[in-house]
Amino acid sequence: MTSHNARKSNGDYRQLPIRHLPFYLLSVGLALLVWQMGVQWIADAPRRFLLPMPGEVLARFIELATNGTLVQHAGVTLLEMGLGLLTGTTLAVLLGYGVAHSKLLAYLLEPVIVTSQAVPIVALAPLLTVWFGPKLASKVVVCALIVFFPILVNVVAGLKGIDPRLRDLFRMLEAPWHKVLLNLEIPAALPAFLAGLRVSGTLAGMGAVVGEFVASTQGLGYLVKQGQNLYDLPMMFVAIITLMVIALTVYGLLTLVERRARRWNVQDMTTADGEEPA
Amino acid sequence: MTEPFLRIRNLSASFRGYLGDLSALDNVSFDVARGEFVCLIGPSGCGKSTLLRIAAGLLVPSRGEILLEGQALRSPQKRVGLVFQQPALLPWRTVRDNIALPLEMMKLSPADIQTQTADLLALVGLAGFEQEYPIHLSGGMAQRTALARALAQNPEVLLLDEPFGALDALTRERMAAELLHIWERDQRTVLMVTHSVEEAVLLADRVVVLSARPGHVVEIVEVTLPRPRSPALLTTPELQRLAGHLREALSGGNGDTSVS
């Protein structure tokens, strides 16, 4: 049996979508075809503007991409996402470490954090815009809040799931806390953290768009709203599809990182010399 | 009489359970001299692992204490190393890097770590497997890795909790021979739990027999076989006689019988 086959049967986190690229393209292509034909056959001319054809969207896409509009707005949204992820992740990791290590902190914070999850962030966004202004800051805060919870939960679960005998081992070696952090806690909690980050990475896009819907002059969310106001449906489609591509890319990249971080968990027969078998 | 090296004094341990407290150890006392090899045998659940965890400073006894050179052992320390009943390896580290862990904690230079890990790998017969991850190891290889890691810590007292528990009879015998060899080389103080009476007699200077739960000392048997020893002794009448005696003590024999 080749190592390739052995790997396949072992968990889906290593199944890159890229491995199924032909099927992926075929499926998406079929969907586009149905879209194009549906518009052509069903919609009559006066209502055709409600659903632009793939060709129209593509033309608008090329136009917006070449005149720099798309890059500018996508850049703004990516910046909001990036900063939001950074802040939310940092806070979640620090608090997660605290909650996992201190019963007092856990008792104090867990109820508040869990309860706060009942607050729909979408409803909170206007308030945050009042507090943090209509510029970048409010979007970063919305992103950070959305990103926070999945990472916190995963970091706490990752830290609490550490085999107590491994903790005992480090106690017997009289390891100081920072060596325990570096040699035990970080590697042990890394897979859980990355799984949380993967979820949060896609949520960050949503956070940015929600923030932009409330008040903005730039960003892909702004483009969608602008398209709504101008009845420029092809532009709305271009913005939505760009958001989709960003989410898929973030997800894919984080899946790759997760895969590399879990090489030691690969149950195939190849020796672990750092090389992925072909 | 000088102060014994390792002194287990009036040790009792109990765990809080749903049905009230569960007593695991009941007033256990015995001494271990420096460089002595002592085996601990007793029925399953009689508190052997509990005793080792207390000796490693990982568990606080409900009564009594363990003294190392007269000093009470209250928290884990580098002088005492424990190999768990189920090997506990860092799954993201290779065999070599698992063994290197204690050396890294001691801030040794990479060159020293390299030579020492190579020696230890050879010692436990794992040369050639240094780059394997624990998930690829058999139970016996994982246990040998854990043993090598404990040796890397270079403890004055080595606590072994059924280190050959997961092995087949043949590998077990070979591992016992290796352990004999290692011990005869550096005369480290060893307290080892085993459930094989033959193994206990082959390895130990003295064998402490514990009763069923809550464990108390039934008998301490002196093993007078000459050293160096080898697994060839396993079939000799002297060893068989001692093993038979231990078996009797285990199955509820009283503590008055003594063996010269």
Ligand SMILES: Nc1ncnc2c1ncn2[C@@H]1O[C@H](COP(=O)(O)OP(=O)(O)OP(=O)(O)O)[C@@H](O)[C@H]1O
């Ligand atoms: N952390 C714990 N909490 C509650 N009870 C425990 C705990 N650890 C051990 N016990 C109980 O204490 C008793 C002694 O356990 P221990 O593991 O020391 O036995 P043992 O002699 O090592 O057994 P074995 O030969 O099967 O390994 C058992 O009845 C066990 O259920």
Ligand SMILES: [Mg+2]
């Ligand atoms: Mg045990």
